[in-house]
Amino acid sequence: MRRGLMLVLVLAVLVRLALWEQLPRQGWISDEAEYLAAADWLAHGRGFAWYQGWLWTRAPIYPLFLASHIALFGFNLTPIYLSQLVLSLINVLLVAALAGLVVRHEARPTPPNGWRGLPAVPIVAAGLAAVYLPFASYPQIILSETLYLTFLLSGFVALGWHALRGRGHWLALLGAGGLLGMATLTRGLTLGMLPLIVIWLVWLHRREQRTLRTAALAALLFAGVSGGIIATWSSYASRTFGGLILVDTTGAYNLLLGARTAHDGTRGDTPTRNFVQALLNPNLSQNERQSLLSDSCGYQRNDPQLLAALGQPAAEITPAQRQRLMTSEGLCLLQAAPAAFIRKSSSELVDLFQINYTGAERMTSGFSLGRLPVGYTLALFLAEDTLYVVGLGLAVAGFGLWWVRQSAPPLTTLIGLWWLYNLLTAPILFAINRFRIPLMPFACIYAALLLVWLWQRAGGSFPLRGIPRPALLTAAVLFVIASTPYAYLQQAPAAWASYFGPYPGSLANTQIALAQRSTYLHEQQITAALGRGDAATARRLIEQQPGLDLWRIAAEPLLLGLEGQPAQGLARLPDPAELDATRNWRASVVRGDLLRQTGDLAGARAAFTPGFVDDANPVEWAWQWLYPPPTTRVDLGGNLDLGYISGFYLGEGDPSGGGTFRWTAAHARVLFPQQGGAMQQVCLRYDGRGLPADLPLPTLTLAYAAGNAVKAAPAIPFGTVPLRRTVDEACLPLPATPLGADLVLELTTPAFTPAATDLLAQQGIQAGQLRRLGVRLDWVELRPQ
Known part of the structure; x- marks a missing residue:
């Protein structure tokens, strides 16, 4: 044995x-x-x-x-x-x-x-x-x-x-x-x-x-x-x-979530989160808190506990008090629709056994x-x-x-x-x-x-x-x-499907995933060529296998831009009204990049700015796909920085800081296309006011890489900037690099975890994505020494 x-x-x-x-x-x-x-x-x-x-x-x-x-x-x-x-x-x-x-x-x-x-x-x-x-x-x-x-x-x-x-x-x-x-x-x-x-x-x-x-x-x-x-x-x-909290308060939250799902007849945690946010978020006004609670069972029944909590500042409501209010709201919903809760629980029991x-x-x-x-x-x-x-x-x-x-x-x-x-x-x-x-x-x-x-x-x-x-x-x-063999009685998408059956059954999905793998790998080669500005390779690969329709919407216009035909690339894209209606952030980013190539910076800002683009925070997508025009200055959060940056979070306007800013992660990169040369310095403006007071002041380390395909190349350190809790500028001499080569600056700093309100603020595609904050930057610039 x-x-x-x-x-x-x-x-x-x-x-x-x-x-x-x-x-x-x-x-x-x-x-x-x-x-x-x-x-x-x-x-x-x-x-x-x-x-x-x-x-x-x-x-x-x-x-x-x-x-x-x-x-x-x-x-x-x-x-x-x-x-x-x-x-x-x-x-x-x-x-x-x-x-x-x-x-x-x-x-x-x-x-x-x-x-x-x-x-x-x-x-x-x-x-x-x-x-x-x-x-x-x-x-x-x-x-x-x-x-x-x-x-x-x-x-x-x-x-x-x-x-x-x-x-x-x-x-x-x-x-x-x-x-x-x-x-x-x-x-x-x-x-x-x-x-x-x-x-x-x-x-x-x-x-x-x-x-x-x-x-x-x-x-x-x-x-x-x-x-x-x-x-x-x-x-x-x-x-x-x-x-009183025996172990945690997740039970109260889950009770409310389950009761709300049964009551409304649809899955989704937005009403439950809204209820808790009204008792939690200190940044909400009284009217906003009341609006979030307006459809709750307790509010409609004038629950004295809930109304009293609404009268308190959110910052004074303790987790234990929120636990009591969530439990009370969950029980209120159960009493309002007990049969719906039984049906919902029966459905969940079946779901527990399915894939x-x-x-x-x-x-x-x-x-x-x-x-x-x-x-x-x-x-x-x-x-x-x-x-x-x-x-x-x-x-x-x-x-x-x-x-x-x-x-x-x-x-x-x-x-x-x-x-x-x-x-x-x-x-x-x-x-x-x-x-x-x-x-x-x-x-x-x-x-x-x-x-x-x-x-x-x-x-x-x-x-x-x-x-x-x-x-x-x-x-x-x-x-x-x-296993749901009976799911074959339905057409795809089959709501009954678990293991067998049409999409989204496990067997059908496995077949789809395997069938599309070679196309995906080919598309990744085209993406890499586009991202490094290699139009010839991208054209050859697209002619070999054009890829999926969804993918070509971005690839073909970008390739036309690299080939010096941004107007033709723009003609391939849907108009702005359609992009807004479909919330197609990828095509909107491509549109912004092509307008930027034509010199229409106002139009580019308009394409990069919509809320549906911000919700996706497509910094990494743009870094992989775009090869932006040459520049010596990148204005962070200024609505023209996509494609030049990696490892940055959503932009923030800050009149008190005198600019627009983006937080870096622990590691971030900034691209300066075709800016290699001798006798240059790197200058940047940062805002250290948001650095935690109970942590040591960090040091920002700068490194560089130059040449072709530098976006992922190893970087060589060349200097450090001790950060202060103020708005400040710093300049460091940059070692000589090949003339006209692409130049990438890597910025590394110890990152910290912000308060829970920061994670709660992440919405849409970014929901549940922890931000580990490094340094808040306004701009990064290359200057002659």
Whole structure:
């Protein structure tokens, strides 16, 4: 068995190494930005103050886990990913250990007839956990699932050891209380499971004919340790956040979100966020706050608590008070439409079992354009979706087989309670792919049990004989729900589709992603040629394969501009009214670039300025696609800087600073096309007034690269600028560069995480994208020395 586990562990390592730095990210996803922002503040000694200005508060363990890494290694994600990778390997071993306890304890005194292969169950279960894609990919995602599974599985292993009455089983019970207390402080939803475990402990001891005193002692020990850990945090959180908070306030927010979704009949978090924003954002006027609350249930019913809060300054409303108001609003909505909430929860229960191909954690955005690598596309389909759909039916059948044949074995009963608890609570809120993650390790165990059972009976007739019919029926129903073969009755887009069926079914989407991959790679070559101003290469590549219609809208006009025909390029674009109506920011940016080439700067500003362009903040897109006209001065935020800059955030007008500004990220670049030469200096104007007062003043480091294809070339440092908390200018001599070469300046500075209001302000495409701010720049200029 040890050799088998070692092979499984090697397999798990290989799978994770194959995924290392290969996830097709396009920015932060889901709750990553929030976790990192809060952890960064923790690492800098600010406690949990970041959550004072956020929509909810969080359980503390995962932010503390992240903060410890940031404190030791700086804002570097690699150490976090490595730690989570190690935890994911431990989780594979914990699955094996738990499977071993299931078959060791619950097959006593001798294995039942036909189960000679029981020792293989832990190896098969661990093998399934080793290759299941979310277990292997989540270590490179800043979400709590990997750490949470470590606490959860360790706690179940400890409870299993206690049930086995092995050596030190009372210490194992104490450990289980501690581990599951920590699991609760990682994900607050676990809190409701703890009373069920207490009841299970009493049942376990009474079932084995131990005294009521022994049963009560076991229950009290577990409850005392887990409750003590949780109470310690609850005391701190209640003092910090201005009222009683057991773990966090996400439950209140999710209750309101679920109730609002049911009440309105549509998914979307805008009404819920508006409700909380009115109680949170100090920058809103009283009329704006009242407008945001006007359609809320409590406001329409003149809820005295809500009206009183509306009369308070938002800055004085504590997270605990917001928790009470969110809970009250959620209950008000439930009372207003109870039937709608039941229908919504039933629909969410079905969704919980189905595949959402474009779920944020899967990073599949742009799959239909061919953006996903072939290996990742196949891994999603085979190692996640196929394994899930097949494993779901196997696990349910295996669970039913084991539970009935072993007469309600204790550990299997506990796992069944965990499954039921999640199935009852998740649909009350909402269902997303990652809500299945805490269920899947246990599914691996019972799928392995059934696979071993079927292997043992492979030579006989009716291999499914012996599996309880209710279990077979349930497994079949869930398999059909998850796989959706009936979705072929619909045309694409098929609302029923999950695994099978037309788009957006997993199989259909996989075929689309694979079919478009070669076109995407070809398009990337054309984009690179356009971005470096290589018109000849771009023309040759476009003639070989023009690419998708959506993509050609930008490429062909830009190529005409590079070939000295910007007017013809403009003629290929829709008119401004159509761009505005369709909110086509890409075509609007291309239009601005072509107008800039013709010298029509007013028209270029008009094309770069619309709100739908700002919402996309297309700085990086323009950096990749555009080769702007030569210039010696880049005015940041002046509506003509797109194409010249990378690593900058949305522009800001600031009359008090006497200019328009953009914040840099930790690393930023500025392009000066064809400006290489000798005897030059770099001058810049910055605004240091927004630098945090509790952090040391940073130093801006400048570096340069010159030549062809310099946008991504390594840069050579040539000077530093110590920043001050004022508006100031600085100039540094630039080393000689080849005459007429493209010149890129790289600006590097320690970045900081702003308050939660900054993340809340990110809207549209930028929603959920954490800004790590470096220095606020007005302009960068090349001057003769």
